[in-house]
Amino acid sequence: MPVTTTEVRDRVAIVTLDVPGEPVNTFGPGAAAELQAVLDELRSEAGVEAVVLRSGKPDSFVAGADINAFVAFTSAAEAEAASRQGHAFLDGVAGFAKPVVVAIHGTCLGLGLELALACRYWVASDHPKTQLGLPEVQLGIIPGAGGCSRLPRLIGLRAALDLILAGKSERAAKAFTLGLVDELVPESILLETAFRAAKRLAAGEAIRGRRRGGLAGALLDRSLPGRLLVYRMARRQVLAKTQGHYPAPLAAIEVVATSMERGMAAGLAAEAKAFGALAVSPVSRELVGIFFATNALKKDDGVPAGTAAREVSRLGVVGAGFMGAGIAGTAIGTAKAEVRLKDADLARVGKGIMAALAIPRAQLGRRRISKFEYERIAALVSGGTDYAGFSAADLVIEAVFEDLSVKRQVVAELESVVPSGTVIASNTSTIPIARIAEAARHPERVLGMHFFSPVDRMPLLEVIPAAPTDPEAIATAVRFGRRLGKTVIVVGDRPGFWVNRILAPYIVEAGHLLAEGVPIEVIDRAMVRFGFPVGPLALLDEVGLDVAAKGGGVMREAFGDRLASSPAVETLLAAKRFGRKTGSGFYLYRDGKKADPDPAVYRLIGVKPLAAVEPGGLAERLVSVLLNEAARAHAEGVIRCPRDGDIGAVFGIGFPPFRGGPLRMIDQEGADRIVARLEGLTARLGPRFAPAEALLEHARGGSRYYS
Numbered sequence: 001m002p003v004t005t006t007e008v009r010d011r012v013a014i015v016t017l018d019v020p021g022e023p024v025n026t027f028g029p030g031a032a033a034e035l036q037a038v039l040d041e042l043r044s045e046a047g048v049e050a051v052v053l054r055s056g057k058p059d060s061f062v063a064g065a066d067i068n069a070f071v072a073f074t075s076a077a078e079a080e081a082a083s084r085q086g087h088a089f090l091d092g093v094a095g096f097a098k099p100v101v102v103a104i105h106g107t108c109l110g111l112g113l114e115l116a117l118a119c120r121y122w123v124a125s126d127h128p129k130t131q132l133g134l135p136e137v138q139l140g141i142i143p144g145a146g147g148c149s150r151l152p153r154l155i156g157l158r159a160a161l162d163l164i165l166a167g168k169s170e171r172a173a174k175a176f177t178l179g180l181v182d183e184l185v186p187e188s189i190l191l192e193t194a195f196r197a198a199k200r201l202a203a204g205e206a207i208r209g210r211r212r213g214g215l216a217g218a219l220l221d222r223s224l225p226g227r228l229l230v231y232r233m234a235r236r237q238v239l240a241k242t243q244g245h246y247p248a249p250l251a252a253i254e255v256v257a258t259s260m261e262r263g264m265a266a267g268l269a270a271e272a273k274a275f276g277a278l279a280v281s282p283v284s285r286e287l288v289g290i291f292f293a294t295n296a297l298k299k300d301d302g303v304p305a306g307t308a309a310r311e312v313s314r315l316g317v318v319g320a321g322f323m324g325a326g327i328a329g330t331a332i333g334t335a336k337a338e339v340r341l342k343d344a345d346l347a348r349v350g351k352g353i354m355a356a357l358a359i360p361r362a363q364l365g366r367r368r369i370s371k372f373e374y375e376r377i378a379a380l381v382s383g384g385t386d387y388a389g390f391s392a393a394d395l396v397i398e399a400v401f402e403d404l405s406v407k408r409q410v411v412a413e414l415e416s417v418v419p420s421g422t423v424i425a426s427n428t429s430t431i432p433i434a435r436i437a438e439a440a441r442h443p444e445r446v447l448g449m450h451f452f453s454p455v456d457r458m459p460l461l462e463v464i465p466a467a468p469t470d471p472e473a474i475a476t477a478v479r480f481g482r483r484l485g486k487t488v489i490v491v492g493d494r495p496g497f498w499v500n501r502i503l504a505p506y507i508v509e510a511g512h513l514l515a516e517g518v519p520i521e522v523i524d525r526a527m528v529r530f531g532f533p534v535g536p537l538a539l540l541d542e543v544g545l546d547v548a549a550k551g552g553g554v555m556r557e558a559f560g561d562r563l564a565s566s567p568a569v570e571t572l573l574a575a576k577r578f579g580r581k582t583g584s585g586f587y588l589y590r591d592g593k594k595a596d597p598d599p600a601v602y603r604l605i606g607v608k609p610l611a612a613v614e615p616g617g618l619a620e621r622l623v624s625v626l627l628n629e630a631a632r633a634h635a636e637g638v639i640r641c642p643r644d645g646d647i648g649a650v651f652g653i654g655f656p657p658f659r660g661g662p663l664r665m666i667d668q669e670g671a672d673r674i675v676a677r678l679e680g681l682t683a684r685l686g687p688r689f690a691p692a693e694a695l696l697e698h699a700r701g702g703s704r705y706y707s
Helices: 029-043 076-094 111-117 147-155 157-166 172-178 187-202 214-221 224-242 247-262 264-279 282-299 322-335 346-365 371-378 404-415 471-483 499-515 520-530 536-543 545-563 567-574 600-605 615-635 642-653 662-669 671-685 693-701
Strands: 004-009 012-017 050-055 060-062 100-104 107-109 121-125 131-133 169-171 183-185 314-318 338-342 381-384 395-398 423-426 446-451 460-465 487-490 587-590 593-597
Touching (some): 012 187, 060 111, 076 264, 100 111, 107 111, 111 147, 121 172, 121 187, 131 172, 147 247, 147 264, 157 224, 157 247, 169 172, 183 187, 214 224, 247 282, 264 282, 282 487, 282 642, 322 371, 322 381, 322 446, 322 471, 338 346, 346 371, 395 471, 423 471, 446 471, 460 471, 460 642, 471 487, 487 642, 499 520, 499 536, 499 545, 499 615, 499 642, 520 536, 520 593, 520 615, 536 545, 536 587, 545 567, 567 600, 615 693, 671 693
Parallel strands (some): 012 050, 050 100, 060 107, 100 121, 314 338, 423 446
Antiparallel strands (some): 004 012, 131 169, 446 460, 587 593
């Protein structure tokens, strides 16, 4: 079946891109060759004076390159050649003798945007689903079909680097403001507007869209000293954010600089060379692996085959604190579900509603929704001190304090007020669901939905069925989690589940290091350099030491002294230093923002901070216990497969994506080397480092988690 179809109307050829059998358009070599052949025919067609390029997909222009073709590269030279082919193709579009107008509705990303950049004029729909961007750095590569050269020439150096280095996409309204779109119109008149623009261009009219720059553009984008400053600042910011672990953003800066200072031809040559090297790099291969794994989860989501999910239009949330409000705000803002909040007193309910509304209010402030949309969303949330309204709920999530007796009481109360088909979920972070549902009259409808904090920003959701949980309840929780925009993994009902299970020894070991006198900032800095977004002590401050202690008690009860908190952390708890929320924990906080480590911590725990520490050894020690626990939990069946475990670690605790996840890292480093390191730590520091039997088996047999 053809990828493109052509209709000629009043001397304008309307070329429709529609990759057969796929939900979105992606461009592989075959699709590019077909479009090239169509343009070659139109070039010599006397009855055609202009071209409009559009998509036949409902909510996608072109979502990017075909990643399957991309991972087939076996060498840098092969990838570089593919980039050069892309340049030749889009140079042909850019130099086409007849004006080409692009009509964009839906996702226009990566190669899709590079195709649009090669056209003469850009018209986009104002629909929220219309997103434009160059996300290549998220896959460890750079735009490889001219994006590093054409984008800065169109919208300016600073704006282009902002898009390329962050790998982010912009909604159509922002793209219009940037000058990335010439006209912004309702979807209903998109094609007609593009058609009229094509007619005007064919008639020789010099129609141009809005461009931005102003004084800052003149000083920075359009002067050599200004551009040199922009490059220098961009490198500094990238290194501060990535610690040098991700080469693609730095390569993008160099390619953009080459293009802007030495010309388009030099820029395209540099782009192809850099793309080739990055495409076969270990970092890119790991990031692409995560991309594929995330997509695979959408099809293999842990729901029993053939199981129907209950449609959730009304959600009940018990507990209007930080987590409950976050769940409510995400439900109204993303899933557009009606939410009823319940808490013990009206003041807490009111605060919870205001906190929930802060999520769509932020969307309004960023102009992602209109005032009318905000008012409609705000009307979806209500609350009270009783269970009024819960009788209409399709799903109820309890988000009360991490206490088994309290959670059991809430489940009992809910069973007396909600209909028999309503699914009851616990947002517990560590307590097994079977224990929470022990006294339930209908345990088959009880499960866990473990959200991560802050709910609106953390992408992971763990769904935890217990042995009696009905498949329909699992399906309901998983599908609603995906409506909330979450990556969902179904995990086993063991204390701590997956994410907090593997995180627990890592956090415990950080406390032991502190008790040995290793400075707070040295511990955290070592793990940030390893690739985590924050260090373990800063993370404890964010979570709250009191909250962590509750979960830690569950873990110690289940797994013994191996996961017992260090005395140093217990001392801070006794002093009521709970972290950010109390203004002091390991760090001091001013106006809610983290300041320096607090020297008083060392006096409280009775140690003198060491003057010299080897940071590499710290990272090895902390990561070793995490990898060891991951091997142990996998062997216990806590996760369905290594893929789920690695996705959970990356999206749940920020395990460095370029390392692929803990189980992937065991494969890459070798179980035998990790066992040897753990045995050395055991001899020096005690049995909490003893290698898991599963890890020993991998080391003895040379087996791997991934083929």
